[in-house]
Amino acid sequence: xxxxPPKEKKEYIYDAKDYNHxxxxxxxxRFDFNGNFDDNNxxxxxxxxxxxxxxxxxxxxxxxxxxxxxxx
Amino acid sequence: xxxxxxxxxxxxxxxxxxxTNLGPGFxxxxxxxxxxxxxxxxxxxxxxxxxxxxxxxxxxIESSFEWATHRGVEIxxxxxxxxxxxxxxxxxxxxxQDLLDDAxxxxxxxxxxxxxxxxxxxxxxFLLFVNGTSDLFDWSGGIATFASxxxxxxxxxxDDTWGELGFLLTGTRRIIIGxxxxxxxxxxxxxxxxxxxxxxxxGGHSAGDIAHxxxxxxxxxxxxxxxxxxxxxxxxxxxxxxxxxxxxxxxKNTDFTDxxxxxxxxxxxxxxxxxxxxxxxxxxxxxxxxxSAGKDDYYNSSFTLSDDMTKEVLEIKKMKTAPQEAAISQxxxxxxxxxxxxxxxxxxxxxxxxxxxxxxNQSKPLSDPVKSLFDRLTFTNAHIQFFENNIYIAxxxxxxxxxxxxxxxxxxxxxxxxxxxxxxxxxxxxxxSSTVPETYKLFDGRNDNGKAISANARFSYQNFGRRAWQKxxxxxxxxGFISSNTELTLTIKYDYKxxxxxxxxxxxxxxxxIIVNTDDLSSLGKNSLGKKALGGSFxxxxxxxxxxxxxxxxxxxxxxxxFQVEYSSSDIDFNWELLAFGPNVKLSKSDNISIKK
Numbered sequence: 001x002x003x004x005p006p007k008e009k010k011e012y013i014y015d016a017k018d019y020n021h022x023x024x025x026x027x028x029x030r031f032d033f034n035g036n037f038d039d040n041n042x043x044x045x046x047x048x049x050x051x052x053x054x055x056x057x058x059x060x061x062x063x064x065x066x067x068x069x070x071x072x
Numbered sequence: 073x074x075x076x077x078x079x080x081x082x083x084x085x086x087x088x089x090x091x092t093n094l095g096p097g098f099x100x101x102x103x104x105x106x107x108x109x110x111x112x113x114x115x116x117x118x119x120x121x122x123x124x125x126x127x128x129x130x131x132x133i134e135s136s137f138e139w140a141t142h143r144g145v146e147i148x149x150x151x152x153x154x155x156x157x158x159x160x161x162x163x164x165x166x167x168x169q170d171l172l173d174d175a176x177x178x179x180x181x182x183x184x185x186x187x188x189x190x191x192x193x194x195x196x197x198f199l200l201f202v203n204g205t206s207d208l209f210d211w212s213g214g215i216a217t218f219a220s221x222x223x224x225x226x227x228x229x230x231d232d233t234w235g236e237l238g239f240l241l242t243g244t245r246r247i248i249i250g251x252x253x254x255x256x257x258x259x260x261x262x263x264x265x266x267x268x269x270x271x272x273x274x275g276g277h278s279a280g281d282i283a284h285x286x287x288x289x290x291x292x293x294x295x296x297x298x299x300x301x302x303x304x305x306x307x308x309x310x311x312x313x314x315x316x317x318x319x320x321x322x323x324k325n326t327d328f329t330d331x332x333x334x335x336x337x338x339x340x341x342x343x344x345x346x347x348x349x350x351x352x353x354x355x356x357x358x359x360x361x362x363x364s365a366g367k368d369d370y371y372n373s374s375f376t377l378s379d380d381m382t383k384e385v386l387e388i389k390k391m392k393t394a395p396q397e398a399a400i401s402q403x404x405x406x407x408x409x410x411x412x413x414x415x416x417x418x419x420x421x422x423x424x425x426x427x428x429x430x431x432x433n434q435s436k437p438l439s440d441p442v443k444s445l446f447d448r449l450t451f452t453n454a455h456i457q458f459f460e461n462n463i464y465i466a467x468x469x470x471x472x473x474x475x476x477x478x479x480x481x482x483x484x485x486x487x488x489x490x491x492x493x494x495x496x497x498x499x500x501x502x503x504x505s506s507t508v509p510e511t512y513k514l515f516d517g518r519n520d521n522g523k524a525i526s527a528n529a530r531f532s533y534q535n536f537g538r539r540a541w542q543k544x545x546x547x548x549x550x551x552g553f554i555s556s557n558t559e560l561t562l563t564i565k566y567d568y569k570x571x572x573x574x575x576x577x578x579x580x581x582x583x584x585x586i587i588v589n590t591d592d593l594s595s596l597g598k599n600s601l602g603k604k605a606l607g608g609s610f611x612x613x614x615x616x617x618x619x620x621x622x623x624x625x626x627x628x629x630x631x632x633x634x635f636q637v638e639y640s641s642s643d644i645d646f647n648w649e650l651l652a653f654g655p656n657v658k659l660s661k662s663d664n665i666s667i668k669k
Contacts (some may be wrong), residue, residue, distance in 0.1 A: 026335055054332070057333055059332040062338075065336075
């Protein structure tokens with residue numbers, strides 16, 4: 001049986017509970033990536049419970065500047 | 073041979089211009105319950121009849137909706153007191169049935185707004201409704217009749233399956249029979265539901281009882297901190313607003329409980345918009361959502377796809393409007409062919425749409441000829457409905473209905489009707505009561521649910537082009553139609569408000585001397601096929617046209633500067649129409665020395 005490839009380690013993890021408003025999260029991401037989302041977004045993930053994500057108008061089917069959302 | 077100066081062209085109702093300066097043929101203040109009909113005659117309006125059961129409780133119907141389901145079944149709904157009812161004729165008679173089961177909590181508010189949504193999972197449309205709480209309600213509209221039950225099954229009457237009639241296929245689902253809610257787990261593809269709890273045999277249900285799907289409550293939609301009060305749909309995306317919150321939520325086009333979106337936004341995703349004022353109403357127009365906000369503002373939505381078609385921007389564009397031009401409420405906005413019509417805060421009736429070659433939506437006032445009427449009325453809880461080329465405005469606080477005749481381009485005289493909400497049911501106009509939980513079929517029958525119709529056709533003053541000269545006449549000609557049971561009163565007021573004299577004459581429908589024919593003109597075969605107008609003015613050809621009359625009333629000559637004519641009646645089942653009237657007027661031989669100084 002082939003070995004599973006090692007899980008990619010995320011460099012940036014954004015926890016939804018740390019943000020009260022969507023624009024705060026977007027500002028933080030823009031700052032971290034300095035406007036370059038083409039490659040670096042693979043290094044990041046947004047995490048949170050359904051309720052925390054809903055507060056930021058996010059769900060697993062959405063993304064912020066290409067960064068995927070994961071429900072915990 | 074005497075020459076009569078006849079008025080035979082009627083030109084609608086005016087309440088703005090001075091009554092003594094209007095041309096002939098206008099109806100003026102004091103007129104009520106008369107309408108201009110297809111025959112271009114003035115007629116007493118028809119009455120209204122009760123739809124469903126009578127109910128004397130003093131709880132007006134506050135909100136309503138007519139849901140044209142994808143199944144082709146129309147489901148009208150009405151809400152009053154603490155309940156919603158839907159209308160069904162599935163049992164063979166008209167029934168307004170409670171939507172909630174007996175054990176459910178009553179609604180805290182029945183000021184509902186409704187819209188519809190296509191659910192791809194269920195493969196059917198849903199009715200969505202909100203009432204100013206953080207709950208969003210949905211209902212699949214399943215209605216059937218009970219046939220029989222076992223301890224854990226319920227069988228319906230007829231061959232259609234439960235699913236074909238709109239009953240839910242997935243999730244926690246219940247049906248209600250006789251006020252009792254029963255959960256079920258299967259059998260939607262057949263005529264027998266299975267896994268039914270509690271045991272339905274204990275409910276005492278009889279064959280033919282109405283069984284309907286229970287509505288569902290979606291808590292905290294679109295947000296736990298947002299009270300959903302306004303709701304509409306555009307391209308299967310739900311727009312939710314609140315009259316005290318500037319934010320507007322837009323749902324995903326595949327899920328009315330998902331208001332999330334990416335950055336940048338993807339096509340079909342939800343959105344969150346922030347206006348400069350709290351919204352008062354939504355109305356889809358063309359490819360945009362028109363949003364009325366605050367006292368002054370209108371917004372148009374705009375969807376723009378990116379060049380690579382992978383992103384979509386949803387913007388709102390504020391339109392150029394004047395102060396007080398926003399719609400007063402959701403009920404005061406309606407669709408009218410190529411435009412949105414709305415009652416504004418001024419108050420005026422405006423249309424908003426593209427006119428001539430101007431690409432942007434333009435506001436156009438319609439109520440100017442009756443400005444004084446609009447200024448004196450209170451439009452609280454008003455409702456607008458476009459129906460067969462007429463715009464109807466219910467003014468419940470005044471017990472009035474105003475009618476704008478688009479075909480003729482004029483206002484009809486005010487109609488005294490106790491209506492708070494309009495409904496179009498099976499292509500007919502209905503009115504939900506402004507005082508009791510009753511619904512009426514409007515313009516049906518010859519009395520107001522057993523009560524008399526007080527009708528007045530009061531015309532503008534006439535001076536025959538000689539304002540400063542005295543005139544007189546000794547004969548007054550009237551031609552029209554009158555049923556044999558009707559007494560029509562002709563009132564002539566000599567000079568302003570009858571300052572010189574007021575005379576009354578009776579036109580008796582039983583007077584065979586003045587009746588031209590006694591045939592029933594509505595008998596089968598008397599009207600050629602194709603004569604009935606498609607929309608437009610009020611329908612007369614499907615109704616009994618009463619016998620024709622012409623009469624000349626004689627009187628002593630009285631000098632006057634201006635005079636006013638009024639035709640009136642007030643009793644049950646009266647029926648009359650006016651075709652022409654006028655006096656044999658001549659200039660008086662008297663000099664007008666009495667006003668010379």
